[in-house]
Structure formats: C-alpha cells, structure tokens
Amino acid sequence: MxxxxxxxxxxxxxxxxxxxxxxxxxxxxxxxxxxxxxxxxxxxxxxxxxxxxxxxxxxxxxxxxxxxxxxxxxxxxxxxxxxxxxxxxxxxxxxxxxxxxxxxxxxxxxxxxxxxxxxxxxxxxxxxxxxxxxxxxxxxxxxxxxxxxxxxxSAGSPILLDLRGIWDFSISESGAKPADNAHWDKINVPSFWEKEGFRRYDGYAWYRKYFDFTPDLENEQLLLILGKIDDFDEVYVNGKLVGRTRDNRHFPHSKSYSEYRIYYLPSTILNKNEPNLIEVQVEDIGLDGGIYEGPIGITTKDRLYRLINK
Missing domain, CATH: 2.60.120.260 (Galactose-binding domain-like)
Structure with missing residues (x-):
C-alpha cells in the first residue's frame, strides 16, 4: 500500500x-x-x-x-x-x-x-x-x-512511527536466524518476496529493521503493527518474542495469511538511547510469501482504537 x-x-x-x-x-x-x-x-x-x-x-x-x-x-x-x-x-x-x-x-x-x-x-x-x-x-x-x-x-494513518520501506532480508533453509555477518539482501516492505526477486521460494526467511524509540511514548500502551504476512510469523524486538501467528493448518487450508498482525510492544524492552531491532521469522507454505500488506509500524492502543471507532 x-x-x-x-x-x-x-x-x-x-x-x-x-x-x-x-x-x-x-x-x-x-x-x-x-x-x-x-x-x-x-x-x-x-x-x-x-x-x-x-x-x-x-x-x-x-x-x-x-x-x-x-x-x-x-x-x-x-x-x-x-x-x-x-x-x-x-x-x-x-x-x-x-x-x-x-x-x-x-x-x-x-x-x-x-x-x-x-x-x-x-x-x-x-x-x-x-x-x-x-x-x-x-x-x-x-x-x-x-x-x-x-x-x-496522511493524518488518517493509525501509525505514529512508519516502518514501511527498506528492510534487511535473508532466506534461511532451516528457519534459524542468520548471523549478523551473513549475507542480507534489501527488500521492500510491504511486498511479496516473489515480487522482490525471490521467485518460487517457499520456506523460511528473516526480516530485520532498526528503529529509534520516541521517549514521549514511554508511558503509552504501544502496539507493533505488521499488516498481513504470508503465511506464519514469529516477531522479536531486541531479542524478545513479542508475538506469533500460526494456525498450524497445511496449504491451502491455512488462513493465517489473511490475519492482521497487531502485537503488544512493552516499552520496558525498548532501548531509549540506542537503536532498537525488529526481527521477523516468516514461513511461507505455498504460493506467495512475506510481509505483503500494510500498515507497518508502531502506534498506541488509544490512537488505533480512536481511528477504528470514528
């Protein structure tokens, strides 16, 4: 989007x-x-x-x-x-x-x-x-x-810190997180990875992106929004698991790809004076894969609900 x-x-x-x-x-x-x-x-x-x-x-x-x-x-x-x-x-x-x-x-x-x-x-x-x-x-x-x-x-966006754009991306045949010094490509988010040059790949891949925390949001209830992901995901911020979506169904019966990812983001795990790291493991079980639809970013619970209930 x-x-x-x-x-x-x-x-x-x-x-x-x-x-x-x-x-x-x-x-x-x-x-x-x-x-x-x-x-x-x-x-x-x-x-x-x-x-x-x-x-x-x-x-x-x-x-x-x-x-x-x-x-x-x-x-x-x-x-x-x-x-x-x-x-x-x-x-x-x-x-x-x-x-x-x-x-x-x-x-x-x-x-x-x-x-x-x-x-x-x-x-x-x-x-x-x-x-x-x-x-x-x-x-x-x-x-x-x-x-x-x-x-x-647009002011109509629910996102306070927009994280769309360039992310690091690496295919992982085993699902394990690649080392920091491994080869990481650049990829547009949101987009199916097939559209970004990784055609006909089904399996595991990792995304990562650094961001700076805004101190004036420290006392807010924060949400990490990752739009829609095809198919399954686990999401880490500064090494801490903050959410996962997996219905454990096989292709083509799984519906996880159609669910919006909205995960609670504890401010206690965020760095105030140095960059923070989001890491997302994605497993694609058939056809297109990846973080493919927005919105992507960080907002507050109150802001999201106010816009939803307008």
Whole structure:
C-alpha cells in the first residue's frame, strides 16, 4: 500500500538537479562533491536535455534544508515516475528502490515512486542530500514525470512511527536466524518476496529493521503493527518474542495469511538511547510469501482504537 498524499507538499523538489552519466559507488554519499556535474531539469527525460540516445546508468543529486520539516511526523519522498529502475538514497542511506539493476534487470517505468523517509536519517537542523541512481534500458530515460517532493503521510494513518520501506532480508533453509555477518539482501516492505526477486521460494526467511524509540511514548500502551504476512510469523524486538501467528493448518487450508498482525510492544524492552531491532521469522507454505500488506509500524492502543471507532 502506497503512502497517501496529504493536501500540502512540504518541500517541492521539481526543478534543477545535479546530473552525471555513469555509475560510481561513492555518488550516493552525502559528502560527495558534485559541483562539477551537469544541471538537469526534473522531471523530464534526459533525452530532451542534451543526452539523446543514451541508455545505461546515470545519477541525480539534490540538496534540501531539513529545518522546515516537522519532527516526529511520518514523511515520504515522491519521486514520480522513473524510467526504468532506480535506487534512492538520503544522506548516503538507501531508502527505496523500484525495479532492479543489471544483471537481473527489471523495469518499473510505470510505477509511481513513493518512499517512506526514516526519521532518524533526516538532518532537521540543516542540509540533506538526495541521490538517485537510475538505469535506463531503452527509449526515454530518467526521472520522467510527477510532483517530485517531500510530503506528510496522511493524518488518517493509525501509525505514529512508519516502518514501511527498506528492510534487511535473508532466506534461511532451516528457519534459524542468520548471523549478523551473513549475507542480507534489501527488500521492500510491504511486498511479496516473489515480487522482490525471490521467485518460487517457499520456506523460511528473516526480516530485520532498526528503529529509534520516541521517549514521549514511554508511558503509552504501544502496539507493533505488521499488516498481513504470508503465511506464519514469529516477531522479536531486541531479542524478545513479542508475538506469533500460526494456525498450524497445511496449504491451502491455512488462513493465517489473511490475519492482521497487531502485537503488544512493552516499552520496558525498548532501548531509549540506542537503536532498537525488529526481527521477523516468516514461513511461507505455498504460493506467495512475506510481509505483503500494510500498515507497518508502531502506534498506541488509544490512537488505533480512536481511528477504528470514528
């Protein structure tokens, strides 16, 4: 489920961006010096701006002032439509991607990009850098169309801390949790893992994501909402089991995939001054698998029930 546009755009990012053909790993860095790059209009195909006939990799970069953004509010970046595949970084950290890059290329040219911005990545006192890696296979390429900018997630959302976006992901044939130094891929949540490049896989996998705790919620009754998961799950926060869903039925009789996951989250297990870790073991027993539908995040019991009973 994509974030809903609010009535007001907080930061308009249509206009001139820095632009370079090619592909270098350090171009995502917040501190990279892009002063020698071209200037290009966004949104518009790069073919219309002097790069006619170019297919391949290119990067866009822009800076914005975070001091105008409200703290403690769920925000997302609308990157519009990108032809063909993209990866988007905020201050050097990956916050979203659509399609996939070579050698496993897959276009997502007709998908509108809306990426949740993790609040802990924002510099609320000054300069922030967005970097966008784009691969174009054929015809027009680049950030093509849309109302590019930073938006507030709709106030109708029950979520206080939105955890949609990029999670770590690792397949586990045995079901055991992979070691921290094992290979972890990046995956969009929510989405079936088959849509993220893990086709025809049935079995166990693990998701994990770090988040910062908001101290002013310490005395609230907190809930961790993980939407819908196909099929079974066990959920840990800082190593403590906080919930599981498993009806123990076999495929195709199990209905666990259709249940919303809402788990009580004791504030006593949360770290106040360092990141917290959510880990989710998922078992798929047939067809699609994974954390596939939102909402995903943390809220309070009172807030959730007020919105449900409106």
């Amino acid at each position: 994509l974030p809903q546009l609010s009535n007001g755009q907080l930061i308009d990012l249509n206009g001139r961006w820095k632009f370079a053909l090619g592909d270098q790993g350090n171009w995502s860095s917040k501190d990279f010096d892009d002063s020698g790059w071209e200037s290009i209009r966004v949104p518009s195909p790069w073919e219309n701006q002097g790069f006619h006939g170019y297919d391949g990799f290119a990067w866009y970069r822009i800076k914005f002032d975070g001091s105008s953004l409200p703290k403690g509010v769920n925000l997302f970046l609308n990157m519009g439509y990108v032809d063909d595949a993209d990866e988007v970084y905020l201050n050097g950290q990956l916050i979203g991607f659509s399609g996939s890059m070579p050698p496993n290329y897959q276009s997502a040219y007709n998908t509108e990009r809306k990426y949740i911005i993790p609040q802990n990545l924002i510099n609320y006192t000054g300069e922030n850098t967005i970097a966008v890696r784009v691969f174009d296979a054929t015809l027009g390429g680049g950030i093509m169309d849309g109302k590019i900018g930073i938006y507030r997630v």
